[in-house]
Amino acid sequence: MELLANDINLNLDLDSLPRFIAVEGPIGVGKTTLAKRLAATFNYDTLLEEVEENPFLERFYRDRRSVALPTQLFFLFQRNKQIQALRQGDMFQPIQVADFLIDKDPLFASVTLDDDELRLYQTVYDQLTIDKPVPDLVIYLQAPTETLLKRVHKRGVSMEQSIDESYLAELNEAYTQFFHYYEEAPLLIVNTEEIDISNSAVDYRQLVEYLLTVKTGRHYYNPQLRF
Secondary structure (H helix, E strand, C coil), X not given: CEEEECCEEEECCHHHCCCEEEXXXXXCCCHHHXXXXXXXXXXXXXXXXXXXXXXXXXXXXXXXXXXXXXHHHHHHHHHHHHHHHHHXXXXXXXXXXXCCCHHHHHHHHHHHCCHHHHHHHHHHHHHCCCCCCXXXXXXXXXXXXXXXXHHHHHHCCHHHCXXXXXXXXXXXXXXXXXXXXXXXXXXXXEECCCCCCCCCHHHXXXXXXXXXXXXXXXXXXXXXXXX
């Protein structure tokens, strides 16, 4: 089957495509953009974080300590609700691209909450029945903290402009630790510092061609800077 999307042509065997792809990474790395682009290429549905619905998020970016717990709990309930709605509707014979893993929710909690809040969060998390799907492929996008900060500023979302470098650095390190031990699904780790998968048809096509070769295990995609 030939797919034409996002300025690329690919001859694809439908039976070989991963049916559920999860794209992950810290703020500013481009996970939602890549998820939407892959969905267009493969003619998949998207399962996206609805960050704009969190009424605490803007205040969180201004003053993390003041609303860290409600911000985190809102996202936890929202993500769980999204997954359960798909399950209950029998829609998750998954042909989906998601821009989050429910597994990563405790990762954010460990960065943003103090010890007492984290214990309360963990109690709530443990009480939820999260019937999470296991992806056929997880794509973890990486970039240095300085690059993330530049991208956050460049995209110009007003409530994100108060995000500071120290928070991004903590988040970046937490993601590194999380995926160092991640083994639940095939994992593709992508260094995005020197590629533009949002705007470059060449960069995007090369990434898609590579990810289609990933069937098991852990893989690294670290293209060299092109001149």
